[in-house]
Each structure stands twice: as structure tokens, then as C-alpha cells.
Amino acid sequence: MMKYIVVLLLCASVQNSSQNMFELLKYKNECSSESGIGKAMKSMLKEIMAGEFPSFTQVTGFPLCMMTKIGFMDKDGNVNPDALKKYVGLIPNGNDILAVVSGCKDAKGTLPEKAYEICQCVFQGAFKKVMGT
Numbered sequence: 726m727m728k729y730i731v732v733l734l735l736c737a738s739v740q741n742s743s744q745n746m747f748e749l750l751k752y753k754n755e756c757s758s759e760s761g762i763g764k765a766m767k768s769m770l771k772e773i774m775a776g777e778f779p780s781f782t783q784v785t786g787f788p789l790c791m792m793t794k795i796g797f798m799d800k801d802g803n804v805n806p807d808a809l810k811k812y813v814g815l816i817p818n819g820n821d822i823l824a825v826v827s828g829c830k831d832a833k834g835t836l837p838e839k840a841y842e843i844c845q846c847v848f849q850g851a852f853k854k855v856m857g858t
Contacts, residue, residue, distance in 0.1 A: 762787050788840040829842075
């Protein structure tokens, strides 16, 4: 009986991870389209993988769109780091990145500027943790 419960829990967690991944991909596609960065996304990903964060003008409203869709930021700019917890398992070193997010949530500016600053802060902190610098 115990083995059966463990198998059910494992299947539920895999299904939940897949569901979360599909949700993130859906949001990415929606936000790419809404912000108009769809075609530039591939070159920006190359920059990011090289350790360079795109400029504010390059990403336009993409960070704000993603943050509001996943519930990390509301329309008033209030930040809810707990909204990221359901996606942590999809990210290598996810718990470390949650710690980075906590240190980045107090950015200032307009909503798009605040979203960009948080993304940049998280990227820089996460990149340092992953690269060990």
C-alpha cells in the first residue's frame, strides 16, 4: 500500500511539473507576442547565456507581462515571491534563485521599469550563484 501511495505522489509531481512548464511556455508565447519581442527572443537568449542581460529597450514589456501572468507582481506593482514556488522545481538550483528573488523584490520605478530591474537583479544574482562567482 505504501509503495502505491509513493508512486501516485511521484506521478502527481511529474504531471504538476509538466503542467507548470506548459503554463510557462504559454505565458512566454503570449508575452512575446504582446510585447513585440518575439523575433528578437532568440538573440536575447544568446546574450543571456553569455552572461549579458538585455537592455530595457530590448525587452520592452516582456518582464512585466510574465511577472503579472505568473502572479509574481500585481497591477499595482506589489511583489509576491511565493508565486514563484510552484515553478522552482523547473529551474536548476531553484531554491537558491528564490533566495536571490527575495533580495530583488524592492525595485523602484514605473511598473515596466520595476519589472525590468527585478529581472536584471535576479539574473545577475542567479548567474553569480550558477557560475560560482
